[in-house]
Amino acid sequence: MQDVQIKLTAKHLVEGNWDASTHHYEGKCVQKATSWYVTYKEHMEGAGEVSTTLKLSDKALTLIRQGGVSTRQQFENGVSTQSTYQSPYGPFAMETHTNKLRVQYENELPVLIEIAYQLWMNEQYSGEHELRIELGK
Numbered sequence: 001m002q003d004v005q006i007k008l009t010a011k012h013l014v015e016g017n018w019d020a021s022t023h024h025y026e027g028k029c030v031q032k033a034t035s036w037y038v039t040y041k042e043h044m045e046g047a048g049e050v051s052t053t054l055k056l057s058d059k060a061l062t063l064i065r066q067g068g069v070s071t072r073q074q075f076e077n078g079v080s081t082q083s084t085y086q087s088p089y090g091p092f093a094m095e096t097h098t099n100k101l102r103v104q105y106e107n108e109l110p111v112l113i114e115i116a117y118q119l120w121m122n123e124q125y126s127g128e129h130e131l132r133i134e135l136g137k
Contacts (some may be wrong), residue, residue, distance in 0.1 A: 001030040005136045006040055013128035029109070029135060034058065036110050038135065044068060047088055054133070056110055061101060075115050077101050085121070095120040111135050 006025040011018050027040030038054040047068025055062040060076040068088060073096055074081040080097040097118045104112040113133040119126040 001028050003027075003137070004029045004038065006038070007134040007136075009132040009134075011130040011132075038110070038133075054113070056103060056113070061103075061113065061115065075101050075117060092121050093123065095123075109135070 004027050006027050007022065008025065009020060009022045011020045013019075023042065025040040025042060027038055029036065029038050031037075034057060036054075036056040038056070040052055042050050042052055044050050050065050050067035050069055053062075053064040053066075055064065060074055060079075063071070063073040063075070065071050070086040071094065072083050073085075073094065074083070075096065075098040077098055077100065080095060083094050083096070085092040085094045098115065099118065100114065100116040102112075102114045103110055111134070113131070113135075115129075115131040115133075117129050119129055
């Protein structure tokens with residue numbers, strides 16, 4: 001297990017304009033069997049501290065959050081997945097359609113993850129989203 005610096009940039013298309021936010025975290029990265037796991041803690045407004053795990057396998061990335069909110073969101077190129085987002089305000093049905101999942105490796109370590117997806121919450125279209133996750137030492 002090794003320490004990593006995580007730079008996460010989240011973008012959301014709102015009324016024709018991209019709204020972006022960038023967050024920095026300290027986390028851990030470890031390989032188990034054929035998957036990579038990146039773990040870190042984030043503070044979410046209204047939910048407090050949340051433990052986040054990114055599970056990166058050959059064809060998919062699973063985002064797991066536990067704490068003030070909990071969810072298990074899967075991203076796989078061209079695939080729609082359904083899950084539940086449990087918030088302090090109650091559960092939300094969530095559907096994700098992944099348009100792009102791209103992972104860049106250096107020396108067999110994941111260093112860049114890019115995801116573009118469409119999101120529906122309780123069957124309401126929530127828009128286009130993009131995540132860029134940079135991992136460094």
